[in-house]
Amino acid sequence: MRNILVLVVLTLILSCKKETSKGFELEGNLSGVANGTKISLQPFAKYETKPEFEATVENGKFSFKGEVPEPRMYHLVLGEGKAYYFIMIENSTIKLDGHVLEKTSENDANTYYSFDDIKVSGSQSNEYFYSQYKVREDLNELHAKMQEEYKDINTMFGQARGLKDQKKMDSIMNLDRFKEYSKAEKNFFSTVENRFNKIIEVNKETSWGPLMMLTLYSYFTPDQRSTFEQMSEEAKQSFYGKMVEEDLYPANRTGEKVPEFITLGSDGKQYALTDLIKDKKVILIDFWASWCAPCRKELPNVKANYKKYADQGFEVIGISIDRDAKAWQKALEEEQMPWPNFNDNDVASLYKVKAVPTTYLIDNEGKLIADNVRGEELGKMLDQIFSLK
Numbered sequence: 001m002r003n004i005l006v007l008v009v010l011t012l013i014l015s016c017k018k019e020t021s022k023g024f025e026l027e028g029n030l031s032g033v034a035n036g037t038k039i040s041l042q043p044f045a046k047y048e049t050k051p052e053f054e055a056t057v058e059n060g061k062f063s064f065k066g067e068v069p070e071p072r073m074y075h076l077v078l079g080e081g082k083a084y085y086f087i088m089i090e091n092s093t094i095k096l097d098g099h100v101l102e103k104t105s106e107n108d109a110n111t112y113y114s115f116d117d118i119k120v121s122g123s124q125s126n127e128y129f130y131s132q133y134k135v136r137e138d139l140n141e142l143h144a145k146m147q148e149e150y151k152d153i154n155t156m157f158g159q160a161r162g163l164k165d166q167k168k169m170d171s172i173m174n175l176d177r178f179k180e181y182s183k184a185e186k187n188f189f190s191t192v193e194n195r196f197n198k199i200i201e202v203n204k205e206t207s208w209g210p211l212m213m214l215t216l217y218s219y220f221t222p223d224q225r226s227t228f229e230q231m232s233e234e235a236k237q238s239f240y241g242k243m244v245e246e247d248l249y250p251a252n253r254t255g256e257k258v259p260e261f262i263t264l265g266s267d268g269k270q271y272a273l274t275d276l277i278k279d280k281k282v283i284l285i286d287f288w289a290s291w292c293a294p295c296r297k298e299l300p301n302v303k304a305n306y307k308k309y310a311d312q313g314f315e316v317i318g319i320s321i322d323r324d325a326k327a328w329q330k331a332l333e334e335e336q337m338p339w340p341n342f343n344d345n346d347v348a349s350l351y352k353v354k355a356v357p358t359t360y361l362i363d364n365e366g367k368l369i370a371d372n373v374r375g376e377e378l379g380k381m382l383d384q385i386f387s388l389k
Contacts, residue, residue, distance in 0.1 A: 022067065022091065023065065023066055023067035023091055024064075024065070024066060024067065024068060024089055024090060024091045024092055024093070024094060025063065025064070025065050025093050025094070026041075026063060026064040026065075026089065026094045026095075026096060027061075027063050027093070027094070027095050027096070028061065028062045028063065028064075028095075028096040028097075029060050029061055029095075029096070029097045029098075030057065030060050030062075030096075030097075030098055030099065030100055030115075031060050031098075031099045031100070032099050032100040032101065032102065033057045033060060033078070033100050034057075035057065035058055035059065036056060036057070036058070037056070037057045037078065037079055038054065038055075038056060038057075038079055038080075039054070039055050039056070039057055039062050039076070039077065039078055039079070040052075040053060040054045040055070040076075040077045041053040041054075041064055041074040041075070041076060041077070041087075041089065042074060042075045042077050043072065043073075043074060043075075044072075044073035044074055044075055044086070044214070044215075045243070045354070051077065052066070052074070053065075053066055066089075067091060068089050068090065068091060070090075070207075070239070071088050071089065071090040071123075071125035072088070072089055072090075072239070073086060073087075073088055073089075073129070073211060073215070073240075074086075074087055074088075074089050075087075076096075076115070078100060078113060078115070079113075081323055082113040083100060083113040083114050083115050084115075085115040085118060086129070086133070086215065087120060087123070087126055088123055088125040088126035088128075088129045089123065089126075090123050090124070090125050090126075092122050092123060093122050094120065094121070094122040094123045094126075095120070095121045095122055096118065096119070096120050097118070097119050098115055098116060098117050098118035098119060099115075099116045099117050100113055100114070100115060100116065101113065101114050101115075101116045112324075128208070129208075129211075129215075132199050132202075132203065132208070132212055133212075133215060133216075135195050135196070135199055135216075136215075136216060138195075139191070139192055139195065142188065142191070143188060146184055146185070146188055149184075150177075150180075150181040150184065152177070153172070153175070153177045153178050153181050154181070156172055157169060157172050157173075157178065160172060161334065162334065164336070196212075196216045196217070197227065199212050199216065200212050200213055200216075200227060201230075203235075204230060204231040204232060204235060205231070205232045205234065205235060206232070206234060206235055206238070207234070207235055207238030207239060207240050207241060208235075209231045209232075209235045209241075210228070210231065210235055210236070210238060210240040210241040210243065210244040211240040213227070213228070213244050214240060214243060214244060218292075218294075218355055218356075219294070219354075219355035219356070219357070219358075220244070220247050220248050220355070222248070224248065225248050225249070228241075228244055228245065228248055247354055250371070253368050253371070254368055254369065254370065255367055255368065256367065256368050257365070257366045257367055257368075258273075258285070258351070258360055258362055258366050258367075258368055259350050259351060260272065260273050260274060260366070261273050261344075261346075261347045261350055263319070263342045263344045263346075263347055264342070264344070265340070265342060266329070266332075266341070266342075266343075271340065271342070273317075273366065274366070276315070276317055276340060277315065277317075277362070277364050277366065278364070279313075279364070280313050280314070280315040280364050281312065281313030281314065281363070281364060281385075281386075282309075282313060282314050282315070282361065282362075282363060282364075282369070282382065282385055282386075283314075283315045283316070283317060283361070283362050283363075283364070284302065284314075284315070284316045284317070284359055284360070284361050284378075285317045285319065285351075285359065285360040285361075285362065286302065286316055286317065286318050286319065286357070286359050287319050287320075287321060287348055287351070287353045287356050287357065287358040287359065288318060288319070288320055288321075288356050288357055289320055289321050289322050289328075289356050290320065290322050290324075290327045290328050290330065290331035291322070291327070292356045292357060294356075294357055295356055295357040296331070296335065298357060298374050298375070299335055299337065301374065301375060301378065301379070302316060302378070303337070303338075304379075305378060305379055305382055306338065306339060308382075309382055309386055310338075312386050313364075313386075314382065314386075315339060315340075316337070316339035316340075317339065317340050317341075317342070318337055318339060318340065318341040318342065319341075319342050319343075319344055319347050319348065320341065320342070320343040320344075321343075321345050321348045321353065321356060322343055323345070325343060328343045357372075357374065358371075358372060359371065359372055359373060359374060361373055361378075361381065369381075369385075
């Protein structure tokens with residue numbers, strides 16, 4: 001019965017918007033923002049997109065006018081990516097009020113911004129989205145409590161990792177307290193999966209299903225294809241359904257040349273892809289970020305394969321999408337990756353990177369061998385390639 005009621009509500013929200021209004025107007029009022037600050041609406045996607053609507057904040061006020069074919073998700077972006085906020089835009093008069101917080105980090109002395117106490121009225125789809133997305137906020141609170149509970153063992157392990165003391169790390173990992181923490185973390189991620197699946201199940205009959213997949217998950221795995229396949233045809237053929245399908249079932253581009261790029265290294269010099277792959281046999285282009293746990297969890301595996309095959313022509317090119325250069329530099333110091341590393345969102349956009357981790361395995365002509373290979377699969381593929389030399 002509950003699913004039927006949800007479906008009725010979703011149908012009402014998603015239908016007839018074009019007929020009742022010719023467009024939308026978003027009127028915003030944000031305190032804590034300097035006059036002249038640029039603010040924009042960027043279409044939500046798993047890769048970098050350009051602003052579709054732009055305005056300038058004056059005395060805390062700004063406005064956008066336009067038209068959308070149906071309720072669509074956007075990022076409200078402050079300045080050059082200083083802060084982001086999800087907002088569902090529909091053809092109606094929408095009002096947004098809130099505050100922008102400015103905080104200096106104790107770790108790197110950088111200034112960070114965030115939207116705070118945001119209230120939106122006039123968009124039914126936005127109201128519904130946040131009623132579902134709240135599950136992520138609840139889980140963030142649960143995760144914060146877990147981290148606080150095991151702060152002692154986390155701090156101990158972090159210090160050993162910072163000193164690159166492998167013997168100490170191994171010793172800590174054998175402690176009962178660490179094993180208890182590992183079990184709690186495993187249970188937490190199981191809870192995350194269960195709660196996300198419930199939200200997607202409730203919304204599987206409409207485009208909300210794929211949209212919730214896109215906003216709840218940082219990246220997709222082949223295991224999530226079954227979740228998508230259980231959705232209605234309407235959901236799968238929707239704007240966001242096609243976006244999910246493209247990500248879950250990427251076109252086979254094996255043999256195609258990946259885009260050429262020129263990027264700036266931390267030494268201030270320019271580097272071209274053609275120069276980086278010259279005289280190499282196989283190259284792994286690894287898109288990652290300092291804050292991406294799965295990315296950093298994979299690094300020991302990449303390092304092991306690099307150590308095994310670097311002398312035979314295996315190269316890795318790390319490209320971070322960090323907006324905070326100091327966080328990137330700190331991660332480089334902690335991880336000590338022995339291959340070229342760059343911080344360049346433009347290259348990620350060029351490659352249409354929708355999430356991290358994303359990897360491309362290419363040959364020395366820049367032709368794609370495989371994408372998103374990691375773990376044991378990467379090792380097996382490299383074993384096969386270098387056994388044929």
